[in-house]
Amino acid sequence: MAGELVVVVNPAARGGRGVRVLAPVLARLREGGREVSVIVGASADDALARARTAVAAGPAALVAFGGDGLVHLAVQAVAGTEVPLGIIPAGTGNDIADALGIPRRDPLLSADAVLGGRTRVIDAARISPQGRWFAGVLACGFDSRVNERANHKRWPPGMSKYIVAMAEELRTFEPIPFKITLDDRVIEREAMLVAVANTRSYGAGMRVCPDASPDDGLLDVLILAAMPKTALLRSFPSVYRGTHTGHPAVTIVRSRKVTLDAPDTIAYADGERVGPAPITCAVEPGALRVLVP
Incomplete structure (x- = not known):
């Protein structure tokens, strides 16, 4: 699984409109024979459990396809690990992506950043008593x-x-x-x-x-x-x-x-x-x- 990209998807992003660009994004990520798997959880808890299982196997990256809420979910899985987070904005606000210079209106350019960008090390905040990031x-x-x-x-x-x-x-x-x-x-x-x-x-x-x-x-x-x-x-x-x-x-x-x-x-x-x-x-x-x- 070391070279695999794991994409966690929010099918409700932008009222369901975001998922329309999922197919071309996955095609871009798979160019060159890259292995890509997709997680669509039955619920947020299910998606997080699947994401954590995937991260434990050591993929090349966990990629959040959605808005800030999905990035928040993905952060719970990758924070404190060596697995990098990719972000393909497909939500309404996409504020986290914007702050990091990730194109917030062009999913294919964001996919290119996942494939050929650099890894930036940033901070996160831990919330207690909930234990959330x-x-x-x-x-x-x-x-x-x-x-x-x-x-x-x-x-x-x-x-x-x-x-x-x-x-x-x-x-x-x-x-x-x-x-x-x-x-x-x-x-x-x-x-x-x-x-x-x-x-x-x-x-x-x-x-x-x-x-x-x-x-x-x-x-x-x-x-x-x-x-x-x-x-x-x-x-x-x-x-x-x-x-x-x-x-x-x-x-x-x-x-x-x-x-x-x-x-x-x-x-x-x-x-x-x-x-x-x-x-x-x-x-x-x-x-x-x-x-x-």
Whole structure:
């Protein structure tokens, strides 16, 4: 299995549209006689179990064909091993791929990076007590509550449900009393949200921590202090440009280890639900090997 590429697939990526390009991607990966196998799990747990079994056999790479959620799943299998992670973006946001310079809109170019790119060693963060890893951004606060609402909706489809969920959350949301432990200091304040970033963006291009580097051995922590909801809405578009960092309510610090404690708040990492606060994130330098152009 040493030369094999193992591709784990999310058939629901982009509402099922992403799988349309799977066949040409697999054909590209198989050029030159390369052996390629495909994992499509019956569930996320099943896909992860299959991915871990494949990684234990020592393939040339585990390749995630999907969005950030599938990359998150693949990271659980390869973090801390010598097996590199390939990423072929086929989701809506693809923020992790974008941060690593992997083409986010051209799956065939991404496949070329898997075949002929270089291996970049980057950090990942370990979440406790859950024992999960994340490669991108962990969110806790207003944005994660919106995610909670959206994930319980069957309608409307796609990104529209997040817009509806945000409007609903705004009606009742109040600033959250956070206790944030950063290495050797503690910050206690009311905040709208706290984001812990290994890479710069989440949520399909929101550059929450625009200077975050995935290989500096540190996590960037954004704290958005309590502010009127109208001010939150006015300043929201600036996060897509990364210019929100100059807002007086925004604080960004760096830390190797971060503990977030906040009542009635669920954390999401790489867009996936990872559990209620209190939650601790600790950076693990060099935990991931990723194939990049």
